[in-house]
Amino acid sequence: MTLGRRQFLAAGTALAAASLTGCGSRSSLGGKNELSMWTWVGSVNDDLIGQAEKTIPGYDGMKLSMTRIGSNYKTKVLTALAGKSLVPDIVAINDDVATYFPNADQFHDLYELGAKELEKDFLPWKWKWGVTPAGKMMAYPMDTGPTALFYRSDIFTKAGIDIDPAAVAQLAPDWDAYIQLGKKLKQAVPGSAITNNIKSVYDYRMAQQSKRYMTSDGQFIGDQDHVREAFDLAVRVVKEGLSANAQNGSTDEDAVVTNGKLVAFSAAVWWAQLGPKNAAPKTKGLWRVTAQPGGPGNKGGSFLGITKYCKDPKAAFAFISWLESAKNQAQAFLDPVLFPSTPASYTDSRLSAPDPFFGGQKIVDVFADSAKKYPGAFFSPYDSLIDTPLGNELVNVETAGKNPDQAWSDAQHQIERELTRAGAI
Incomplete structure (x- = not known):
């Protein structure tokens, strides 16, 4: 297109x-x-x-x-x-x-x-x-909104994992390794999750990409491999049983932080306040931050x-x-x-200054590195229109068991209709 x-x-x-x-x-x-x-x-x-x-x-x-x-x-x-x-x-x-x-x-x-x-x-x-x-x-x-990996040091300790931020970054340099780390955490502490929901994995993987849904000269690329890879990654995390299935905007979104089910989460800097500091103040001192699997993002x-x-x-x-x-x-x-x-x-x-909530860690260093190294990507006026069907279909996969291939196909058909209606194709 x-x-x-x-x-x-x-x-x-x-x-x-x-x-x-x-x-x-x-x-x-x-x-x-x-x-x-x-x-x-x-x-x-x-x-x-x-x-x-x-x-x-x-x-x-x-x-x-x-x-x-x-x-x-x-x-x-x-x-x-x-x-x-x-x-x-x-x-x-x-x-x-x-x-x-x-x-x-x-x-x-x-x-x-x-x-x-x-x-x-x-x-x-x-x-x-x-x-x-x-x-x-x-x-x-x-x-x-630079991104990083937030994690619970106490849960990592129970799983026998070195809690030093540099060590965790080495253990999970990419999303495949992060999934393996999630499996180890879940085996040691049953019920542990490494994302709140399927859409978050997709969003934060896309947030690392150097391209998104359109090129600056108007070419639609939202059906290309880099988008499908993020889509499939999100599905995989759910299939591995590593999602808390707490959908965005639901009361469960805070609850899985409060009750300790969400033990690691790739998220933006603002989540520190909206997530653990707000929903789980009693976990002060237990959280740490390190580089996000797969590279810097925003x-x-x-x-x-x-x-x-x-x-x-x-x-x-x-x-x-x-x-x-x-x-x-x-x-x-x-x-x-x-x-x-x-x-x-x-x-x-x-x-x-050291942040007591994060065990005295100077978390600004992690986010500053992410902000400076983020590759950037072109955002078009149509990004929200394109992103919505993809997100909706991912939620259908997690909450209703929809076939991922069918979900991808349906999302692409919906995107084509919306772009046609908007006069973009």
Whole structure:
């Protein structure tokens, strides 16, 4: 399935058209001395925002007015853009940044505001993700989601496995070895699982890949070997009895951490807080982190965009570049635990301190190495559309015993229908 670059971008525009039709006067939210900003809960550091709400650094007389949106965030942003009225000056954008690319004309090109001079301060792959295929910098880097292997040192000890992070990394350098390690853990401690569910294995294997579902020139590659390999790997982990079968969004997802069933998990840095620290606080000191089987990866991370309706683009850029400086990203790692996209932050004492929850380990070193070595991959506006059928069919394999080959075939047929409907093929 192939289409030219111009067709690819045009089709992407059609994908977003339903939410970007409308009329109205072009205006932004807030008073003339305010920069309005929309984001979601847990995306920024409150102390830093508090400073900007008094005055934008370097712009006396201009202050920030921020709104946290609790649900349907993306829908509300697109609806505001569609109406072209009461649009925030600045919007946070999640890791699905590519789905906003068809709407790039609604955003300032940050290169024109001075972003190029700061590119050297950021992880190259993260910076590239905020740039459209046409070369416009639409989104400024915020945090990242480097991946690693979390594991319970007490369970590993019961299984006779060396708990030193370097030793565990050597025992499980790839997913095949990780499965063998899982078998050993389960034999020693019955019921042990090395993933919460089938979709997580697939997601984190795909998060390591240097390519995903589309090429930058519009070729569909979601039916190729690298995707099937991740699909089959996820099925294999389930067939080996190493999944906790706790589906995403279910109460079981936390329960398998709380009750100790999930003894190892390849996940992103943010899982440290959402997983063991939240669901199993009594396991403080028992967890460790090491390199993920199969190599470094990334899952998650955010961006900031300045809309075309912004009343003072220069002040807005001064704010976002200040907020996402290496010093301030280090502060944002402390609360709300956002891993920096600025490598200079990784040696900041606020990040490099030992973490008591992880037995005094300096876990930032593991995630920093993953972030710096991650190969990067092209994300298209259609990735969510393609990923959904694959994920749904994997869940059918785990929860309903569906034949994996049939599940793969059905997912591909659904993807073809969706891409056809979207005008991508």
